[in-house]
Structures are given as structure tokens and as C-alpha cells.
Amino acid sequence: MLEPEGDWLARAANADDERALIGKIVEGDESLAFGGIVRCADCGLATVQTPPTPDALGRFYSAYYASASYGTKRDKKIKRAAKRVKRVRRRIKSGGTRFLDVGSNLGYAVEGARLQGFEATGIEIDADAVLQAQADFPGGRFFVTTVEDFAQRGEQFDFVYCSEVIEHAVDIRGFADALMDLIAPGGVLFLTTPADGHRATPKPLVSWVQVKPPEHLHWLAKEHLLRLFGCDGFTPRFQFNPKPGHKLVLNRDL
Numbered sequence: 001m002l003e004p005e006g007d008w009l010a011r012a013a014n015a016d017d018e019r020a021l022i023g024k025i026v027e028g029d030e031s032l033a034f035g036g037i038v039r040c041a042d043c044g045l046a047t048v049q050t051p052p053t054p055d056a057l058g059r060f061y062s063a064y065y066a067s068a069s070y071g072t073k074r075d076k077k078i079k080r081a082a083k084r085v086k087r088v089r090r091r092i093k094s095g096g097t098r099f100l101d102v103g104s105n106l107g108y109a110v111e112g113a114r115l116q117g118f119e120a121t122g123i124e125i126d127a128d129a130v131l132q133a134q135a136d137f138p139g140g141r142f143f144v145t146t147v148e149d150f151a152q153r154g155e156q157f158d159f160v161y162c163s164e165v166i167e168h169a170v171d172i173r174g175f176a177d178a179l180m181d182l183i184a185p186g187g188v189l190f191l192t193t194p195a196d197g198h199r200a201t202p203k204p205l206v207s208w209v210q211v212k213p214p215e216h217l218h219w220l221a222k223e224h225l226l227r228l229f230g231c232d233g234f235t236p237r238f239q240f241n242p243k244p245g246h247k248l249v250l251n252r253d254l
Helices: 008-013 018-027 054-064 074-091 108-115 127-136 147-151 172-182 222-229
Strands: 002-006 037-040 046-048 098-102 119-124 141-144 157-163 183-194 234-238 245-252
Touching: 002 008, 008 018, 018 054, 074 108, 074 157, 074 183, 074 245, 098 108, 098 172, 108 119, 108 157, 119 127, 127 141, 147 172, 157 172, 172 183, 172 222, 183 222, 222 234, 222 245
Parallel strands: 098 119, 098 157, 119 141, 157 183
Antiparallel strands: 002 037, 037 046, 183 245, 234 245
């Protein structure tokens, strides 16, 4: 059974941030109707009731999501990514230096990893962002593709990085499976996502600025990430985060 979380569109209409723009876009395009935000009475997962189709989501991102806004504070973001990579790399048991950023946008984490000595690759569905990343960071490899399609290539990586992406995925089970396929034996996944169930997460959930359907489609608690990634051959750990976000480190056994 699904339980409603509240009227998000009504809240968006009175918001003074990006939710107001998103609400207007959604109301102007019937294909983006998501049926409200609901919570599963059995597992507790908060999600949109009816995810829009990939084509509809593509139109939404064209209308709303601009990489130009992400491009602010470029050097700071590269340094932050490099620090994260340096901190997590000690978890790598494979001894390799193959790095993959899933949802690489303008390539900042790829460049941060390259500066830490990795052979760095990024995948991204926004073709314009990939073109810009290729121009700015020729030391990395970049591909326009989904994680599911990329995993079919058979490549594996010692460090898979996925920051603030899984909440956008229509099929989170398929997304998680593809991520795990991409981790080499002895490798590591570092994943972040807005946290449902965190003590700092606003209540009700629909009042939170990180609840931005259809940009975000799911809001996962720790138990949901453990269901997705707590598989045989993998060891999940969570890093402490005082802010309402999960930081998951997932090791694949050698």
C-alpha cells in the first residue's frame, strides 16, 4: 500500500527557490505528471507515484537543468572531489587506478581523480556537458551514455564514484546492479544521495528543498541502500555525515 506524503505542487508554488520553477514546468507539461509523492507502507521508500517516461524526463531536463549553474566554483569543486577520492582510495584492495564517475556532468570529479593519479573516465547523459568536459579536461575519457548501457561494455573500475545521481534514476534496482557490475574485484564504490530518515532531514519530507520531482524521483533511507547494495561479495559502510545525506562506501571482495 502507498501512503501520500503531501501536496508537493502546492508547496512548490509558494517556494522561493528552484522548486517554484520546477512546479511551473510540471504543471505546463502533462507528460511530467508524477501522481504525487508516496511512501510504501511495507518498506518505507519515499518515491514518486508514477515516474515520467525517459523521453518526458529528457524534455524536463532540457527546460530546467542547465549545466551552467553547476559550473560555478569550478576549482573548489575539483578540489573537493580530489579530497574525497584521496580519502576513499585507501579502501581499494585491487591495487588499480581505474576511476569512473557516473553522472560526470562537467567533469570535475574526473579531473579531481586524475590529479590524484587515476586513469579517469566519466559517463553522463547530457551530451552538451560531455562536450564541455572533453574540451576542458582532455586528460580524461568521457562518454554520453547511461550507466546500464555502459555496464554492458564489460569494463570494470577500481574506484566508481556516483554523487547525487541515484535519486534521479527511474529504476533504482537496475541502476544499483549496473553500478556493482562496474566495480572490479577489490574495488570500491563511493555513492552519495539525499537522505530520507536522517535526523537532519526536514519533516514532513515534502517540505525539504531536496524533494524536487521529477528531477529527484526517490528519497532513500539507509535500509533502502542496504537492500540495494548489501549483496554477497560486497561490503557496505556508511561514512558519518552531519548533513541530511548518505555517504556509502561499498567494497567488492577480491
